Amino acid sequence: MDLKYWMGLLIILIIVIAVLTFGTGTDYERIVIAGSTSVQPVAEKLAEKYMQEHPDVRIDVMGGGSGLGIRSVSQDIIAIGTSSKALDQSENPGLTNYTIGKEGIVVAVSVDNSVDDLTKSQLKDIFSGKITNWKEVGGPDAKINLVIREDGSGTRKAFEDLVMDKTEVKSDAVVQTSTESIKLAVKQDPNAIGYISLAHMTPDVKALKIDGITPSLETITDNSYLLQRPFLFVTNGKPEGEVKKFIEWCLSPEGQDIVKEEKIVPIIT
Amino acid sequence: MSKWDEEYFIEKGLLLTAISSIIIIALIIIFIFREGIPALQSAGVFNFLFGMDWAPTDGKYGIFPMIIGSLGITALSLLMAVPLGVLCAIFLAEIAPANMRKILNPTIQTLSGIPSVVYGFFGLVLLVPFMRTQFGGTGFSMFTASVILTVMILPIIVSVSEDALRSIPQEYKEASLALGATHWQTIKNVIFPAAIPGIITSIILGMGRAIGETLAIIMVAGNVVQIPNSIFDPVRALTSNIAIEMGYATGVHYNALFATGIILVFMIIVLLVIANYFHYKKKVTIGGGYL
Numbered sequence: 317m318d319l320k321y322w323m324g325l326l327i328i329l330i331i332v333i334a335v336l337t338f339g340t341g342t343d344y345e346r347i348v349i350a351g352s353t354s355v356q357p358v359a360e361k362l363a364e365k366y367m368q369e370h371p372d373v374r375i376d377v378m379g380g381g382s383g384l385g386i387r388s389v390s391q392d393i394i395a396i397g398t399s400s401k402a403l404d405q406s407e408n409p410g411l412t413n414y415t416i417g418k419e420g421i422v423v424a425v426s427v428d429n430s431v432d433d434l435t436k437s438q439l440k441d442i443f444s445g446k447i448t449n450w451k452e453v454g455g456p457d458a459k460i461n462l463v464i465r466e467d468g469s470g471t472r473k474a475f476e477d478l479v480m481d482k483t484e485v486k487s488d489a490v491v492q493t494s495t496e497s498i499k500l501a502v503k504q505d506p507n508a509i510g511y512i513s514l515a516h517m518t519p520d521v522k523a524l525k526i527d528g529i530t531p532s533l534e535t536i537t538d539n540s541y542l543l544q545r546p547f548l549f550v551t552n553g554k555p556e557g558e559v560k561k562f563i564e565w566c567l568s569p570e571g572q573d574i575v576k577e578e579k580i581v582p583i584i585t
Numbered sequence: 586m587s588k589w590d591e592e593y594f595i596e597k598g599l600l601l602t603a604i605s606s607i608i609i610i611a612l613i614i615i616f617i618f619r620e621g622i623p624a625l626q627s628a629g630v631f632n633f634l635f636g637m638d639w640a641p642t643d644g645k646y647g648i649f650p651m652i653i654g655s656l657g658i659t660a661l662s663l664l665m666a667v668p669l670g671v672l673c674a675i676f677l678a679e680i681a682p683a684n685m686r687k688i689l690n691p692t693i694q695t696l697s698g699i700p701s702v703v704y705g706f707f708g709l710v711l712l713v714p715f716m717r718t719q720f721g722g723t724g725f726s727m728f729t730a731s732v733i734l735t736v737m738i739l740p741i742i743v744s745v746s747e748d749a750l751r752s753i754p755q756e757y758k759e760a761s762l763a764l765g766a767t768h769w770q771t772i773k774n775v776i777f778p779a780a781i782p783g784i785i786t787s788i789i790l791g792m793g794r795a796i797g798e799t800l801a802i803i804m805v806a807g808n809v810v811q812i813p814n815s816i817f818d819p820v821r822a823l824t825s826n827i828a829i830e831m832g833y834a835t836g837v838h839y840n841a842l843f844a845t846g847i848i849l850v851f852m853i854i855v856l857l858v859i860a861n862y863f864h865y866k867k868k869v870t871i872g873g874g875y876l
Contacts (some may be wrong), residue, residue, distance in 0.1 A: 373792060379832075380832050381833045383834075385833060459797070461722075461723045466808070467642065468833025487809070488811055488818075490723050490807040490831070491821070492809075493803055497709065500709060501723075505724065555711040
């Protein structure tokens, strides 16, 4: 055979050996976190800070949704699943959950909307389609345009559990697949109404008061603002080793400070 | 190693690369069917295809509104893109001076290189508010989606049609002009009819892209599972349905999304067969071969 072929084979062999030696040369512990996209930003911040203090640990944070997080952790694909809705213990025996913070759900309208305040039952009537015009809740004579999240979204599930009380959401509501696109749709349309998480709240949309209470860290901590949900870290069984240390660190004052910086309501104050 | 061995290995190697695409497609189809069939069995094929309600949490899996949504968006965008694209191709192939073509061709190619998420974002920020102020409603609609799709499939239709028009032998054009036909008469009666198979190919390719597009559609179509009363109502496409809910789906819901994929594959196969039929039917035969 030609010398060229042998050279080619030799190069391939060198590459394969190089990949095998350097690619698997890991001397740190790896923790994979996945789940709710609402929990993702705060989990990333926590992971980043923790890795700075513990260079021998590597934490990868991924999204995918609460359902995926719980499914993956119960199949032992990942170490920690995150969820933004309370865990149904009967459905998931063996899973341990830790509340790392609480979060408010903000009902957002355009800054041009004259309505400031809704009651929880008005909110329910709006999203179920019983109230279809802003003038019925003290606004201008204009049709209410609903913007909701997709079926399966943690924010949607939380909103429906908290507000809708098993009533169906109006079927012609526009569906957007992320918090940012909900905000964009609400910002542009003076007659739109949607829900987002408090952490994503910015002044370009207006947060409505619910039953007279403005959503804020304080009103969520004292439970006076009604639309709130827990942020959970879920493990399969009792956590051990680095995973346990990380979760304990998240619940320590140091970790909770980071939670607070992310506009999530810490569980210890 | 002898000369013969080398020849043998190269031939087999090339064969392997050629059939790899067939193997890949077969594997994908087998996988989609394996994952999707359970949903079709539990919901019933008829109920799945013609059911009006899609409520996975209540165990209702009807995708008819989404079939209508996908077909509606695709038809509407073809309605706009085909005349625009074919006329543009005629201009580029027959009328445009060389230096103008030098500007137009790269521009159109750039259009096809823009990622779909950018189109979707553009639509969400500019087109949706425009549609709302012009036509009322929320601005998220079948029409908005098809306008974005029109821009996305235009480059395919233009470039493939232009190639088809250019591949017509120069003798055809010369003969027509020599008979006293004007340039327009030549285009209309000779060049265009001879290029029809190629133009149909361009429409097939455009249609394939339109029906398969997901991300841009999710961002501007509103994703409401309903049969639209007008083109300004929001709709959900089959592709969007899979992409929106895949992250959350478990059990039958998960299978139902794969079943949605089966329907999508079938729809594309049927459309391809129809389009191919017209493609061959319109072929111009000259002597022993055809164009």
